[in-house]
Amino acid sequence: MKVTFIQPAIGKKAGQKYIGTWKMEPLTYATLAGLTPPDVELALMDDRIELIDYEADTDVVAISIETYTALRAYDIADRFRARGVTVLMGGYHATLAPNEARQHADAVLTGNGEKTWPRALADVKAGRLQKLYNGQPGYVAVQPNRSIFEGKRYLPITLAEVGRGCGHHCEFCAISSYYGRAYYPRPVVDIVQDLSGSRHRFHFIVDDNVVARKAHARAWMRAVAPLGIRWAGQGTLTMARDPELLKLMFDSGCRLILIGLESLNDSNLDQMGKSWERALGERDELIQRVHDAGLGIYATFVFGFDGDDERSFDSTVAFAAKHKFYTAAFNHLLPYPGTKTYERLRAQGRLLREHWWLDRSYTYGDVAFRPAVMSPERLSELCRQARHEFSRLGLVGRRGWAALRRAGPRLWWLYWAMNLSLGEELDRKMMVPLAGNLDELPK
Ligand code: SF4
Structure with a gap:
């Protein structure tokens, strides 16, 4: 199974560069990568520094959304879902507005992802994906896997x-x-x-x-x-x-x-x-x-x-x-x-x-x-x-x-x-x- 993380951007003015100080490594995806079983292939696309490849070969797209990036995330999600790719959504905005996010995702993961992410991946594999995974706030020991940032130009x-x-x-x-x-x-x-x-x-x-x-x-x-x-x-x-x-x-x-x-x-x-x-x-x-x-x-x-x-x-x-x-x-x-x-x-x-x-x-x-x-x-x-x-x-x-x-x-x-x-x-x-x-x- 292949999972592609997508970091959505806020937006930019026509013909201009994306704002430089908004280009930091997205830690959320490194944390999710650290929680992903080794038999799952991972990729990262970052909307802030590269074009999204909507035809990419992937089984799952996972997007973490904030309020400012929600609209862009929904646009991206809709295009992948139209091709039959399973879309999982999480992040603060999805947690605070899960019903809205559900209209653009196959499943929404609220709260912290340590427990919900491995469960949702296992459910995708088994063909029994739920619509909503409620994560409780907390901390589960995990080391981020920052190898997914290789080759990307961040600050x-x-x-x-x-x-x-x-x-x-x-x-x-x-x-x-x-x-x-x-x-x-x-x-x-x-x-x-x-x-x-x-x-x-x-x-x-x-x-x-x-x-x-x-x-x-x-x-x-x-x-x-x-x-x-x-x-x-x-x-x-x-x-x-x-x-x-x-x-x-x-x-x-x-x-x-x-x-x-x-x-x-x-x-x-x-x-x-x-x-x-x-x-x-x-x-x-x-x-x-x-x-x-x-x-x-x-x-x-x-x-x-x-x-x-x-x-x-x-x-x-x-x-x-x-x-x-x-x-x-x-x-x-x-x-x-x-x-x-x-x-x-x-x-x-x-x-x-x-x-x-x-x-x-x-x-x-x-x-x-x-x-x-x-x-x-x-x-x-x-x-x-x-x-x-x-x-x-x-x-x-x-x-x-x-x-x-x-x-x-x-x-x-x-x-x-x-x-x-x-x-x-x-x-x-x-x-x-x-x-x-x-x-x-x-x-
Ligand atoms: S609740 Fe905490 S993080 Fe939020 S604005 Fe107040 S002091 Fe800052």
């Missing part, structure tokens, strides 16, 4: 995970809609084995919160420190209350940490279910502690909660400039299906497009709901302007020395590359049509 960064779940439950977060407040640690021995066999020195830990369970974080960070790797990851500002943890992060190779600060407005934090961040203490001091530990911060902010008005943007950019963040993102709120934000906006009649992810006229940067005090277009434009303002050459230069001190010389080139291209890259992403222009030759 030179290894993606890995150290656990699943976050421990918090923010209103807009699709991840926590699945995991709730639960957290599932990956065994430390598996993390060490995985990272010590990695091809690259730089790693991105894909977890939503690497400090969700402090004891686990301390254990794996101590264990990987001797490997001499460098890593970046995502975490909450709670880390700043624990000096020992910050030191361990640095000693284990962390140089850059993405922190979702989201908003400087307390009523917004309350609305998004993130008031716990206010209870941590003085925000400026906590940020300083992270910086003092030698960690650069990639700060992310989200606009469009009801307390935001036009002044919110200037004050947030000034705050980001004051702290000389390594880099920052100024995004508008997106109502992901299955989240409490989505349900709230729908109940308030504020969704402009109920199924925006299936709408071929929707483009990257469009706001899919009606903000409280400004137009959707204005919200999108102010986010774009904030990013441009933060990537002004003068400001990037002023932040540059801080970045060198915090993240070290090896990541300094990345600092310049990321920050100087920030505004330009955003302009290239804006107006990217969902599922658009992907069957033309990649550049």
Whole structure:
């Protein structure tokens, strides 16, 4: 039996290249490959870097979908199914919207795939495939099989995970809609084995919160420190209350940490279910502690909660400039299906497009709901302007020395590359049509 994994793309503008920073190794398929019996032949097609071969010789196509890639995934799936190829679908979007995914798949696998994937493969072989496989959240020891990436040109960064779940439950977060407040640690021995066999020195830990369970974080960070790797990851500002943890992060190779600060407005934090961040203490001091530990911060902010008005943007950019963040993102709120934000906006009649992810006229940067005090277009434009303002050459230069001190010389080139291209890259992403222009030759 032959299985072909397909990584769907978001979309691209006609005649243009796919966005470079969206071309990371898709860890999900390496994990599924690690769970696949050896008698099954595997292949990977990545829509982001190559044309999909719709005539490929395969018995099964397996697609993991996110909300942004759902429309493209359905297009691809429909073409393979029209030829009689069995299509299996999973991923976060399929988990949060299984009935929608079922219209384009022979079977939908919700949740984590460790138990459902081997079962579904066995059922395909035996000719008794079910329509739905419900995976429970959890962690089953498995090593990703990254040999499926051979010959593909990805960014030179290894993606890995150290656990699943976050421990918090923010209103807009699709991840926590699945995991709730639960957290599932990956065994430390598996993390060490995985990272010590990695091809690259730089790693991105894909977890939503690497400090969700402090004891686990301390254990794996101590264990990987001797490997001499460098890593970046995502975490909450709670880390700043624990000096020992910050030191361990640095000693284990962390140089850059993405922190979702989201908003400087307390009523917004309350609305998004993130008031716990206010209870941590003085925000400026906590940020300083992270910086003092030698960690650069990639700060992310989200606009469009009801307390935001036009002044919110200037004050947030000034705050980001004051702290000389390594880099920052100024995004508008997106109502992901299955989240409490989505349900709230729908109940308030504020969704402009109920199924925006299936709408071929929707483009990257469009706001899919009606903000409280400004137009959707204005919200999108102010986010774009904030990013441009933060990537002004003068400001990037002023932040540059801080970045060198915090993240070290090896990541300094990345600092310049990321920050100087920030505004330009955003302009290239804006107006990217969902599922658009992907069957033309990649550049
Ligand atoms: S802290 Fe981040 S990952 Fe965790 S629930 Fe909130 S938004 Fe999601």
